[in-house]
Amino acid sequence: MSTTLDEYKLSDIPSAAYYIPNIITESEEEYLISKVNSAPAPKWVTLKARRLQNWGGTPYNGKMIQEPIPDWLKSSIFAKLQRIGISFEENDASEPNHVLVNEYLPGQGIMPHQDGPLYQPIVATVSLGSHSILNFYPHTSNAATNSDAIQPEFSVLLEPRSLFVQTDQLYKTYLHGIAEITEDNIETLKPINASPSVKTLSRGTRVSLTYRRVKNVVKNPLAKGIFKH
Numbered sequence: 217m218s219t220t221l222d223e224y225k226l227s228d229i230p231s232a233a234y235y236i237p238n239i240i241t242e243s244e245e246e247y248l249i250s251k252v253n254s255a256p257a258p259k260w261v262t263l264k265a266r267r268l269q270n271w272g273g274t275p276y277n278g279k280m281i282q283e284p285i286p287d288w289l290k291s292s293i294f295a296k297l298q299r300i301g302i303s304f305e306e307n308d309a310s311e312p313n314h315v316l317v318n319e320y321l322p323g324q325g326i327m328p329h330q331d332g333p334l335y336q337p338i339v340a341t342v343s344l345g346s347h348s349i350l351n352f353y354p355h356t357s358n359a360a361t362n363s364d365a366i367q368p369e370f371s372v373l374l375e376p377r378s379l380f381v382q383t384d385q386l387y388k389t390y391l392h393g394i395a396e397i398t399e400d401n402i403e404t405l406k407p408i409n410a411s412p413s414v415k416t417l418s419r420g421t422r423v424s425l426t427y428r429r430v431k432n433v434v435k436n437p438l439a440k441g442i443f444k445h
């Protein structure tokens with residue numbers, strides 16, 4: 217990782233996480249939200265506590281048939297990821313090949329989980345529209361099945377327009393999740409990067425763009441002309 221990135225490294229937690237406020241402008245944020253919201257209805261997959269869109273392909277059975285990532289998801293982001301030195305492949309600066317878009321209404325979240333070996337062990341998340349709090353738990357805890365009863369080991373505040381990167385041991389040995397609540401008590405949870413003057417934060421609708429690199433990618437057979445008429 218580059219020296220620029222090191223400036224944003226979060227300390228006192230397992231290596232490594234980086235937090236970069238205001239990676240995009242308010243107008244870029246508005247544009248990205250409008251593009252997410254204008255995706256065709258079948259693009260959305262609705263789950264119990266969030267809905268999502270897959271771009272670049274839909275991982276299945278440990279593989280993904282590669283589809284192009286649309287320009288609107290690349291234009292304001294890829295150059296910035298590269299400039300601050302975020303590499304999605306060991307030893308070079310390969311770009312992400314998959315973007316998962318998640319939308320959470322206030323009160324929605326995601327159970328503690330690991331992103332797993334399908335991806336290179338790095339995920340870069342841009343937050344849009346509202347803040348959230350990402351909670352981390354050691355993977356040996358039973359937070360995945362009982363998150364309400366388990367206190368996170370630490371939490372990170374994700375402000376709108378920020379970039380959060382998790383990689384290496386943090387990616388591989390911790391679970392992360394978002395509680396299904398409408399208001400975050402900053403005073404008690406004490407996210408490692410939050411200002412001590414903030415007491416509570418009410419959630420609005422948050423869209424997250426999670427940029428990753430799927431390791432095992434197959435080219436689209438249609439694009440190769442296998443099914444030529």
Ligand SMILES: O=C(O)CCC(=O)C(=O)O
Pocket residue numbers: 316318326331341350392424426
């Ligand atoms: O919305 C987020 O910031 C977290 C999403 C996440 O953990 C995932 O999609 O695997």
Ligand SMILES: [Fe+2]
Pocket residue numbers: 329330331392
């Ligand atoms: Fe995740």
